[in-house]
Amino acid sequence: MINKSLFKSDAWFFAMGPSEFISGPVSELESVDESKLQELIVFDNDHEIKKVRGSLCGDFNERDSLNIDFDNKRKIVQYLDIEKTDDEPGYVWAIGGGRYRLPFPTPERIELEHYYKEDYAGIYHSVDFRVVRFLRNGEK
Numbered sequence: 001m002i003n004k005s006l007f008k009s010d011a012w013f014f015a016m017g018p019s020e021f022i023s024g025p026v027s028e029l030e031s032v033d034e035s036k037l038q039e040l041i042v043f044d045n046d047h048e049i050k051k052v053r054g055s056l057c058g059d060f061n062e063r064d065s066l067n068i069d070f071d072n073k074r075k076i077v078q079y080l081d082i083e084k085t086d087d088e089p090g091y092v093w094a095i096g097g098g099r100y101r102l103p104f105p106t107p108e109r110i111e112l113e114h115y116y117k118e119d120y121a122g123i124y125h126s127v128d129f130r131v132v133r134f135l136r137n138g139e140k
Contacts, residue, residue, distance in 0.1 A: 001034055002042045002049050011044040012103050014131070018056070023101045041131065048130040065113075065130050072116040072124060075132060077109050107134035 004011070004026050011026035016039040022032060026042055034040065040051045040060075051060040081095040091101050111132040116124040 002029070002040065002051065004029055004042070006049070007042060007047060008044040010103075011042060012131075013043075014041045015039070021098070021100065025103070043131050045133050050130065063128070068115060068128075072118075073113055074116070075111060075113045077111050077135065079109050080107060080134075082106070103134050104136065106136070108137045108139075109135040111135060 002013075007026055009027075013022075013024060013026055013029050013032070015022040015032050015037050017036045018038065029042065032040070036056065037051075038053055038056065042049050043065075048065040050063045050065075052063075053060045082092045083095045084093050085106060086092060086099060090104070091099055092106070093099055111134075112129050113132050114126045115128045115130075117127050118124050
């Protein structure tokens with residue numbers, strides 16, 4: 001399991017398995033069974049740890065954003081495709097389908113940091129990204 005003490009108290013997690021998506025404040029992370037996950041991401045505005053594996057029987061590969069050695073990185077802001085809020089507070093429905101729990105009821109946008117590497121021909125490609133934060137309407 002990821003050490004929660006490495007993050008600020010407002011940190012958030014995303015946990016994905018073959019049949020479910022779980023998210024919540026980092027204080028709820030101990031309730032997640034890591035053996036049923038293929039991906040686990042814990043993040044705050046300054047830091048992210050991401051654990052990924054191809055199957056439930058494989059080992060996790062871990063990436064810590066504080067130790068990333070990419071040629072270039074860039075923060076971008078994207079709008080979230082939220083169709084409606086759910087009857088249960090904190091949950092929303094995406095336009096493409098799926099019910100998700102987010103840090104607050106109606107975030108408008110999400111800030112991501114993309115990591116780029118230069119290939120043999122000198123062309124940069126996005127090879128990974130991390131969630132930085134969610135933004136409310138009008139927040140910069």
